[in-house]
Amino acid sequence: MTWLPPQTEATTLERLRGRLAAEAERADLLGIGYRTVDTPVGSLLLAATERGLIRVAFAREDHDAVLEDLATRIGPRILHAPARLDAVATQLEEYFSGTRTGFSVPLDHTLSTPFRRIVQEFLPHIGYGHTLTYREVAGRVGNPRAMRAVGSACATNPLPIVLPCHRVLRTDGGLGGYIGGLEAKTALLELEHAR
Amino acid sequence: MKRIFETVVTEHQDMVLRVCRGVLGAHADAEDAWSETFMAALRAWPTLPEDTNIEAWLVTIAHRKAIDITRSRARRAITVEHLPETASTRGIPGEEHELWAAVRALPERQRLALSYHYFGGLPYSEVAALIGGSAEAARRAGSAGVATLRTHHHTKGPLR
Numbered sequence: 001m002t003w004l005p006p007q008t009e010a011t012t013l014e015r016l017r018g019r020l021a022a023e024a025e026r027a028d029l030l031g032i033g034y035r036t037v038d039t040p041v042g043s044l045l046l047a048a049t050e051r052g053l054i055r056v057a058f059a060r061e062d063h064d065a066v067l068e069d070l071a072t073r074i075g076p077r078i079l080h081a082p083a084r085l086d087a088v089a090t091q092l093e094e095y096f097s098g099t100r101t102g103f104s105v106p107l108d109h110t111l112s113t114p115f116r117r118i119v120q121e122f123l124p125h126i127g128y129g130h131t132l133t134y135r136e137v138a139g140r141v142g143n144p145r146a147m148r149a150v151g152s153a154c155a156t157n158p159l160p161i162v163l164p165c166h167r168v169l170r171t172d173g174g175l176g177g178y179i180g181g182l183e184a185k186t187a188l189l190e191l192e193h194a195r
Numbered sequence: 196m197k198r199i200f201e202t203v204v205t206e207h208q209d210m211v212l213r214v215c216r217g218v219l220g221a222h223a224d225a226e227d228a229w230s231e232t233f234m235a236a237l238r239a240w241p242t243l244p245e246d247t248n249i250e251a252w253l254v255t256i257a258h259r260k261a262i263d264i265t266r267s268r269a270r271r272a273i274t275v276e277h278l279p280e281t282a283s284t285r286g287i288p289g290e291e292h293e294l295w296a297a298v299r300a301l302p303e304r305q306r307l308a309l310s311y312h313y314f315g316g317l318p319y320s321e322v323a324a325l326i327g328g329s330a331e332a333a334r335r336a337g338s339a340g341v342a343t344l345r346t347h348h349h350t351k352g353p354l355r
Contacts, residue, residue, distance in 0.1 A: 013208050016226060020204065020233050029237050034201075071199045076241055078199045 021081035032070055033081030036063065037089050039096050040191075041184040044161070046085040046092075049074065052106030053088055056159050058180035074110065092161070098191065101128035103162045111158040115146075119153035126167040129192040133171045155179060161188065196243045203240070204233060207253050210315060214254055217310025218261040221295035224268065231260040254315035258307075258325050297347040298340075304328075305340035312337045 024030040032054065034047040045057040045066055054074070057066040071078055082089075087105050094100035102124060109117050122141050126132050134154070138146045154165040160179050166188040170176045178185035211232055215225040235256050243252070298306060304326060311322045312333070323333040 009209070009212075012226070013212065016212070016229055017204060017208070019230055020237075023230060023234055024237055027234065027238075029234070067199050067201075071197055076197055076200055077237055079201050079204070079237075 017080070021079050021083070024077075024079055025081065025084065029077055030079055030081055030084070031075040031077030033079060033084035034067065035080060035082040035085045035089065037085075037092055039092060041161075041180060041187050044092070046088055047078075048084050048088070049108045049110070051108040051110075053085075053159060053162065054108040054110060056162055058160070058184065060181055061179065088162070095161070096191065101192075105162070107159060107162070112153075112156075115149060116153040116156060119150050120157050120159070120163050120165070123154075123157070123163045123165055123167065126164060128164075129194045131167045131169050131189070131194055133169055134176065135171050137168055151176070164188075167192075167194065196240050196245060196247070200237055200240050203236070203249060207250060208233075210250065211253055211257055213314035214257045214310050215261060216295060217298055217314050218258070218307060219264060220299045224264050228257060228260045228264050231263070232257045235260065250316050251321060254311055254317050255321075255325065257315070258311065293347075294344070297344050301340050301343060304336045305343070308333045308337035309340035309344075313341065 021030065021033065025033070028050070030050070032047050032049055034045060036043050036045050038044075042059045043063070044059075045055065045061075045063040046053065047055040047057075047067070047070060055066060055070060057063060067078060088103070091100055091103050091105060095103070109120070112120055118141050119137065122137065125140075126137075132140070134147045134150045135144070137154075138144050138150045141150070143149070150168070154168050155177055157163055157165040157179060160166070166178060166180075166185045168176065175182055175185055208229075212225065212229050215228040215232070219225045219228055232253060236253060298309070301309065307326045308319075308322055311317045311325060312319060317325075318330075319334040319337065320330040322337070323330040326333060326336075
């Protein structure tokens with residue numbers, strides 16, 4: 001006879017919740033699926049609509065608050081649904097182990113205003129291990145005087161790491177700000193041997 | 196509702212499973228009813244008024260889903276004299292297992308009244324709206340069910 005581990009109430013409910021997330025996905029009722037991943041820069045919240053990854057959030061942003069904000073702005077049909085985030089979780093793991101230099105997952109830019117989106121979509125064009133200044137990014141997106149706007153586009157980047165705003169520094173070589181904190185920005189640049 | 200649906204599942208998943216098990220028995224049908232209850236709730240969630248009593252609303256949905264499942268089970272039922280014995284998938288048979296068996300043995304109205312009131316937290320007036328009859332009759336059915344369970348179960352502790 002095979003010994004089967006006792007099926008506790010907790011494992012039953014865990015299984016049922018997994019099934020709920022999968023059924024919601026099939027029925028197009030999963031507005032936003034989310035999960036967290038542990039990384040060298042702390043726990044990251046990953047959230048995706050059916051269109052793609054909509055949010056990457058550092059622990060210091062408060063994951064619960066981020067989800068509540070998504071509920072208000074996108075909709076409250078939000079479930080823990082790790083499967084929807086499998087691809088990006090794998091790619092992040094590869095990135096942090098140094099074997100991946102860029103991300104290729106569908107993105108949902110709904111949270112960005114048009115100008116910020118132009119800046120944020122430019123960010124992956126800064127190569128892995130390279131940096132640009134806010135001024136240079138402003139020039140590259142065709143508006144050299146829009147340094148401050150570039151700064152706020154980076155500060156409000158809903159998809160940090162995947163859209164590498166950590167590769168943008170101050171003109172004087174200073175780090176500038178970072179949504180994940182300066183420690184995280186430094187860690188990411190060191191990972192990429194950019195500093 | 197503006198609240199994240201995941202928090203609703205977290206807060207009420209146990210209650211809904213107890214209600215479904217009380218009505219349908221502690222097996223796969225109850226799990227199907229659990230899934231269908233939360234799927235229906237997820238569908239309606241964004242348009243649900245903010246002042247809704249979530250617990251009562253979920254019990255009402257669970258009640259409807261359990262009826263659907265009971266009906267479809269009756270349609271595809273295969274009549275056998277005795278159910279084949281199978282290995283328990285719920286671990287060591289014990290207190291809880293026996294309790295569910297005792298719940299299952301109750302007359303239907305007692306079982307429903309007990310499930311919706313004690314497991315689901317509905318007042319008897321609302322239980323009566325679900326199962327028919329007066330609130331007083333629902334209360335009597337619920338109390339009779341609990342009395343039977345206590346005799347079986349030799350316990351005076353609360354059921355939830």
